[in-house]
Amino acid sequence: MFKFLRGKLSNFFVKSNRLVLVRHGESEFNLKNLFCGWHDTPLSEGGLQQSRTIAAAKLLEAKIGFDKVYCSALGRSRQSADVILAEMKSSYLPVVLDWRLNERHYGNLTGSNKRQVADAYGEQQVQAWRRGYDEIPPPIEPSNSYYYAILNNLAFRNIPVGQFPLSESMHMCVDRVKPIWEEIKKEVLQGKRVLIVAHGTVARALVQHIEDLSNEDIVKVNVPNCVPIVYEFDLRTGDLIGNSTYLGDAQYIENMKDKVAAIGD
Template sequence: MKTISMVLIRHGESTFNQKNLFCGWHDAELSENGIRDASKISSAALMEHKMAFDVAYTSALKRAQDTLKIILKEIGCPDLPTKCDWRLNERHYGNLIGFNKRQMADKYGEEQVQIWRRSFDVLPPPITSDNPYYECIRSNPSFRDIPPEQFPLSESLKTTMGRVIPYWEQEILPQIHAGKRVLIVAHGTIARALAKHIENISDENIKSVNIPNSIPCVYEFDLEKKNLVGKIKYLADENFLNKQMEKTASIGN
C-alpha cells in the first residue's frame, strides 16, 4: 500500500491567545512564545520525524502566515510553493472579538461561552460597528478579494465548514491524491473543521476535540483507494500533548 502524509498545524500562540482574548478575523501578531514555539515545537517535530513537503497552504491572517514562514525556514525550504487563502481563516467570532474569554464567562456564564467556543452550529453574536476591531477587520487589505456577500459577521463551526470543506475538496485534496506532500498551517477552528470532515466526527463529538497550538498533526492517505489510513497522529510526547489539549479546552483566566 502506497501512502502519502498530510500535516496540519495550528499557528503558534498569538498576542490575543496570550491575553486570552477572542481573536477570530482580527489580524493579531504572533507572541514571543508563538515565534519560539513555531521553531522549537513545530519545526523541531517535523525535522525529528523527517517530514518533507511539496506545497503549503495557509490563511490570509498574519499569525498563520508567519508561523508557516518560520517553519519553512527552519526545515530548510523557505521557497516552498505556498498558497494563502481567506477560506482558511479562523472562524469569525462576531462581537466576541477583542473580549477576554474569562470576562465573557463571568458575564454570560461558562456554559454559554463554551457553547459559543465548542458547539457545532451555535453562532456568537454578530459583530457590530461599535466593536473596537470592526473597522480594522473590514478594511484589512488581505480581505479585499472576499465577495461582499461572503464576508461574515459571525461564524459557527458549521458555517466555517461551509467555506473550508469546498476549498479542501477542490484545491487541497486533489494535490494529496496526486502524491503531493501537503503542509497546512492555519487555525484552531480550521483544524477542527478539517478533522471533523476527514475523520467523520459527529456533531456531538466534535465538541470535545481540542487541537493545540504548534503541535503537528499527521494524516496518512492511501494513494490507490484515496481514503484515510488509521487515525490522526500528533508529533509530540503524550503528556505534553494532553497538557496542551487541556489548555486549549479551558476558558482560561
Template structure:
C-alpha cells in the first residue's frame, strides 16, 4: 500500500502541466533618450530602442526557445512596435497582437513632456521620486497649457476609452487597478494553455508584477523594470499557482546595470 501511494505521488509529479507567461517592457523611446516623462504621449521607439528589441529581447527569447500564441500590447506605438519586431524576427508574424488601452503607461499628468532632472531641480528629488515611484502619489493633472494636452486627448488611438475613464493623471495604484481586469483575462488564457507575451510599459510591467507575485504596496515602489528584458513566469495548470520566482532572461550584469539606470532620475 505504501509503495502504491509513493508511485501515485511520483506519477502525479510527472503529470503536472505548466505554462509560461513572458512580460516585457518595450524598447527605449524618443522620450527616454531625452529623459522626459512620457505617459500617454505616443512617443515612438528610438533607433536604440529598435536595437534593444533586436539585440536584447529577441536573442534571450530564442535561446530559451520560447514561442507564443498571442501577444498583448497597449495602443501606444512603442509597445506595438516592439511586439511587431519580436514576432517578425522570431518568424511568427502571424501571431495575433491584442491591443488594449488599459495596458497604456500610467498617465503622468502635467509632468508629461518635461525633463525629469529639470523637474527635480525645481521641486526636489524627493517629490519627483514620490511622483515616479510612490504608490498613491498622483502627479498634477495635465492642463490645456501643456504642449501635449491636445495631442493626447484628441488621439484616435484612445477612442476605445469609455466616457469618464480618460485619466488626466494617475498614481501607480490607479495604474495597478486599471491593469487588473486585463491581467485576469490574460491569466485565464495562460491557464488554458495559451503561450502569452505581454509587451507593455514600465509602470504597467510593475503593476503586472504586483498582481502576479503578490508584492506589497511598499515593496512594489522599489521594483524597476529594464527595457526589453524578458521576465518569465511559470504556472501550474492544475492549481493555477505560480511556480518559483520570476526569471529575467539575458546577461545578468547588463540587467543589473539597466535596472539601476531605470531607478535613477537621470540627467
C-alpha cells in the first residue's frame, strides 16, 4: 500500500534543479566606458561592492546554494565569483575556468572609449558593432595597446590552435559558447547546482541557448552586472520550467538594463 501511494504521489511532484547565471561586477573598463573584450581588466571598487551587495546578497536571501561554479579565463569573472562565494561561505566549492566563457572579443575596438568611437564612426555603426548579431568589429592589430597582453596571456594558453579569435560577432560568440553550455546543462540535469559567472555578451549567448531565443530577439536582451538570473529545469525532460527570474528590485534592474544598452559618455 505504501509503495502504491508513494508512486501516486510522485506524479504530483516534478523533480527539478536550478541554474544561476550572473554577469560579473563592474570592471575598471566598464567604469571608464571602454571596450574591453579579452583584455584582462580587474573589477572596480563598485564591481566588488556589486558582487557582495547585489549578487551574493540576493542569492543568500533566496537561499540558493551551489555545488560547482563556472567562470571564464578572465580575472574579472573569477574575481566576482570569489567574492560571491566568500559572502556565501562557500569558497570551498570547485571553480572551473574555461576560455569558451570569455567575453566576446571586440577586436581593434579594445581599449577605445565607446563615446569617442561613436563620435568618429557614428552611433549607428557603434551600436551595430555592440548589438548587431553578425557585425564583426575590425580585428585587433599589433598597433593596439592591448594586442600583445591579450595574445600572451597565460590564461589563454590552452586555447586550441586556430580557435584564438582576433575579433568576434555576437553570432560567433553564441557558437563558441554552445559546447560549454551543453556540458554544463548535462551536469544540471544530473542534479548538480551550478553557478555561472560570465560576461555581458556571453551571458546573452547563454540566455539565447537556454531560452531558445531567435537571433532577432537576443539582440534586444541586456544583462545588468551582478543581478542573478535563475532558471529551473525539469530533470525528467530537460525542459525549462517557466521563465527566467531576475533576483532584485524590478525598477533597479530595468534602469541597469537601459544603462547597459546605451553607448554612455
